Amino acid sequence: MTLLIKNGHVKDPCSKLDKKLDILIKNNKIAEIKEKIEGEDHQIVDASGMFITPGLIDMHVHLRDPGQEHKETIETGSKAAAAGGFTSIACMPNTFPVNDNSGVTKYIISKAKKSASVNIFPIAALSMGQKGELLTEMADLIDSGAIAFSDDGMPVSNSQLMRRGLEYAKRGGTLIIDHCEDLDLSSNGVMNEGHYSYLLGLQGIPDYSEDVMVARNIILAEKINAPIHLAHISTQGSVELIKSAKNKGIPITSEVTPHHLFLDDSLLTSYSTDLKVNPPIRTKQDNQSLIKAVKQGIIDVFATDHAPHSPDEKGVEFNEAPFGINGLETAVSLILDNLVNKKIISLNRLVEMFSCNPAKILGLDSKGKIKIGADADLTIIDTEKKITVDVKKFQSKSRNNPFNNWKLKGAPVMTIVSGKVVYSSLKKPFSPKK
Amino acid sequence: MSFNKKHLLGIQHLTKSEILTILNTAESLKEISRREVKKVPALRGKTIINLFFEPSTRTRSSFELAAKRLSADISSFSKTTSSTVKGETLKDTVLNLEAMQTDAIIIRHSASGTPLFLSTFCRSHIINAGDGTHEHPTQALLDAFTIKEEKKRLKGLKVVIVGDILHSRVARSNVFLLNKMGAKVVLVGPPGMVPSEMAHLGAKIDHNMDRAVKNADVIMMLRIQLERQQKNYFPSIREYRHLYSLTPKRFETAHKNAIIMHPGPINRDVEISTQLADSIKSVILKQVENGIAVRMAVLYLLLGGKERDFTD
Numbered sequence: 001m002t003l004l005i006k007n008g009h010v011k012d013p014c015s016k017l018d019k020k021l022d023i024l025i026k027n028n029k030i031a032e033i034k035e036k037i038e039g040e041d042h043q044i045v046d047a048s049g050m051f052i053t054p055g056l057i058d059m060h061v062h063l064r065d066p067g068q069e070h071k072e073t074i075e076t077g078s079k080a081a082a083a084g085g086f087t088s089i090a091c092m093p094n095t096f097p098v099n100d101n102s103g104v105t106k107y108i109i110s111k112a113k114k115s116a117s118v119n120i121f122p123i124a125a126l127s128m129g130q131k132g133e134l135l136t137e138m139a140d141l142i143d144s145g146a147i148a149f150s151d152d153g154m155p156v157s158n159s160q161l162m163r164r165g166l167e168y169a170k171r172g173g174t175l176i177i178d179h180c181e182d183l184d185l186s187s188n189g190v191m192n193e194g195h196y197s198y199l200l201g202l203q204g205i206p207d208y209s210e211d212v213m214v215a216r217n218i219i220l221a222e223k224i225n226a227p228i229h230l231a232h233i234s235t236q237g238s239v240e241l242i243k244s245a246k247n248k249g250i251p252i253t254s255e256v257t258p259h260h261l262f263l264d265d266s267l268l269t270s271y272s273t274d275l276k277v278n279p280p281i282r283t284k285q286d287n288q289s290l291i292k293a294v295k296q297g298i299i300d301v302f303a304t305d306h307a308p309h310s311p312d313e314k315g316v317e318f319n320e321a322p323f324g325i326n327g328l329e330t331a332v333s334l335i336l337d338n339l340v341n342k343k344i345i346s347l348n349r350l351v352e353m354f355s356c357n358p359a360k361i362l363g364l365d366s367k368g369k370i371k372i373g374a375d376a377d378l379t380i381i382d383t384e385k386k387i388t389v390d391v392k393k394f395q396s397k398s399r400n401n402p403f404n405n406w407k408l409k410g411a412p413v414m415t416i417v418s419g420k421v422v423y424s425s426l427k428k429p430f431s432p433k434k
Numbered sequence: 435m436s437f438n439k440k441h442l443l444g445i446q447h448l449t450k451s452e453i454l455t456i457l458n459t460a461e462s463l464k465e466i467s468r469r470e471v472k473k474v475p476a477l478r479g480k481t482i483i484n485l486f487f488e489p490s491t492r493t494r495s496s497f498e499l500a501a502k503r504l505s506a507d508i509s510s511f512s513k514t515t516s517s518t519v520k521g522e523t524l525k526d527t528v529l530n531l532e533a534m535q536t537d538a539i540i541i542r543h544s545a546s547g548t549p550l551f552l553s554t555f556c557r558s559h560i561i562n563a564g565d566g567t568h569e570h571p572t573q574a575l576l577d578a579f580t581i582k583e584e585k586k587r588l589k590g591l592k593v594v595i596v597g598d599i600l601h602s603r604v605a606r607s608n609v610f611l612l613n614k615m616g617a618k619v620v621l622v623g624p625p626g627m628v629p630s631e632m633a634h635l636g637a638k639i640d641h642n643m644d645r646a647v648k649n650a651d652v653i654m655m656l657r658i659q660l661e662r663q664q665k666n667y668f669p670s671i672r673e674y675r676h677l678y679s680l681t682p683k684r685f686e687t688a689h690k691n692a693i694i695m696h697p698g699p700i701n702r703d704v705e706i707s708t709q710l711a712d713s714i715k716s717v718i719l720k721q722v723e724n725g726i727a728v729r730m731a732v733l734y735l736l737l738g739g740k741e742r743d744f745t746d
Contacts, residue, residue, distance in 0.1 A: 187665075195634045199446075201546040201568030201606060271547030316523055317545035319566070 008047025055087025055377025067096025085412025211237035308398030336410025574607035597656025
């Protein structure tokens with residue numbers, strides 16, 4: 001099977017490609033990249049007026065499978081990913097049972113093979129049951145297909161465990177991802193602590209509950225000289241710490257979500273549970289600081305922290321509702337509209353943060369670039385396309401997205417995984433063969 | 435008198451003139467409770483549900499009597515455990531009750547924002563009888579009514595509120611109301627319970643009670659919950675009393691006509707000395723009496739009673 005993508009503008013900062021080029025895909029790999037490829041025998045996609053980027057990667061997704069299939073499954077979550085322009089996603093281990101053994105990892109991989117639209121990379125738990133006590137069998141998990149380790153929403157409070165984990169992970173050259181939160185400082189908080197939590201009478205989570213753990217992780221990464229990836233950074237304080245760590249060459253990388261970039265805690269006056277997320281939506285000042293950090297290269301990755309919850313679970317009192325935002329299908333448009341089209345960052349920077357950098361951080365050598373021989377994972381983006389977010393049309397099983405009804409300019413229009421079109425919103429995805 | 439609000443969710447959502455309308459209406463309704471026959475037909479045929487998810491004596495009976503004195507039918511439910519535990523969501527509980535054709539639902543709940551949440555799917559008028567640590571609008575209204583009765587005004591008064599402000603819905607509603615009416619509010623308590631950033635709500639913050647009570651016109655003491663000590667908001671009751679209890683000595687420095695208020699229930703000799711609680715300067719029981727008039731006014735205005743139904 002061959003697929004020829006013609007007339008698109010190829011944007012790949014990793015391979016330093018930034019011009020109109022045709023791309024030919026053969027046997028799931030990129031076979032040719034040239035100014036003109038003739039296409040008599042191939043299936044043809046006409047990408048005139050559009051950008052072709054390396055397939056986008058979301059390294060922070062909750063697929064809820066196994067165990068909470070009423071929220072999402074590997075099938076629906078991967079469809080949502082495809083619709084959102086992602087060709088690869090990494091899924092967090094907080095399933096039921098927890099992905100802390102090769103059995104669960106293998107289940108995820110085999111179910112993905114059968115039903116997933118995009119590449120699925122399981123992140124295994126760092127500690128058994130995410131309990132923060134005993135390390136998981138990291139080597140066995142890697143052999144079974146785990147790509148990184150994290151206790152996710154159960155932050156690693158025990159610094160000794162984090163230390164031992166880093167030392168052990170370093171041996172296998174693998175990555176630890178940490179959700180930075182001091183649980184004692186957060187106590188039972190449900191939103192950002194500050195003026196609005198005082199106004200609304202909701203228990204606050206101070207911004208420094210994140211900052212102190214970011215600082216601890218930076219110190220451990222430096223001392224042990226092992227990489228830590230900081231999940232969903234949300235505060236100005238974290239940005240400052242990461243900036244100075246990077247200047248010193250400490251192996252720290254980090255990600256930011258669209259909701260932490262574009263939403264602030266004044267919106268909580270609605271008590272809308274769709275805005276309940278951890279780390280919480282912070283202040284306008286934090287938004288600005290995060291955006292600046294994206295611009296300056298301090299933060300490396302855009303990720304969604306896609307956390308689907310059913311309408312019934314979110315349709316309760318604010319304190320009772322689970323944390324989480326459903327983000328796969330809005331992330332790329334939110335960044336295109338709010339940052340790229342407003343000329344705050346370039347499209348190249350978007351590609352770096354949504355594809356090149358996550359591929360490098362996760363060690364996916366044949367992804368995150370458009371290069372002969374690389375995996376034929378591509379995303380086609382129309383920066384002019386206008387959309388209105390409608391959660392009812394989501395591929396995801398859940399609807400908990402606070403951007404509903406937002407009007408956005410710019411969207412992924414086609415997602416190609418291993419040379420196969422897994423999503424397209426184009427009226428005619430394929431040109432007739434001549 | 436016009437009152438166009440559908441719900442009473444909080445003081446935040448009320449304008450100054452709406453507050454005045456409620457207070458003036460309460461003033462005309464107050465004498466009903468002193469009549470031989472304490473009942474007028476203003477809300478005859480209306481059905482009200484009193485839905486309390488937290489223990490309450492004062493507020494619950496106050497709403498109940500207010501409704502009865504206006505001839506409404508009222509049914510009270512108390513659930514100290516959330517129905518979520520039993521597998522029924524709050525939404526389902528309320529929709530089931532509403533199916534009995536209620537006109538108003540009075541709700542007390544431990545989660546902030548719950549009345550607003552109900553208003554998103556309920557047909558009935560929603561009245562907030564205290565939501566978590568957010569608002570307790572009828573308490574602030576009855577406090578304002580009492581202050582006005584005693585002081586003849588609200589504007590320009592120095593009102594000092596002392597205690598666990600962070601966790602107090604009474605304090606919040608009072609700050610919002612007193613601010614709108616032009617009083618000067620000072621919030622006092624240990625730093626963890628009175629974060630400096632609460633000044634943005636429209637109040638002065640002071641962690642020193644001796645300084646704060648000087649020349650105060652109104653001193654409002656809040657109940658201190660003993661379990662807060664476990665979370666290190668203050669080291670001991672002994673030390674709390676030492677720093678923040680209203681004692682005769684501290685009270686002497688207030689304005690000579692100052693009044694003492696407390697939303698109840700009181701911890702005698704913890705946040706307030708028994709001697710002061712029972713003194714002529716204390717208006718605590720007047721607050722309770724006025725609570726009925728204010729809640730009658732709220733029910734009457736929301737449920738659209740006619741003025742002629744209670745004036746002779």
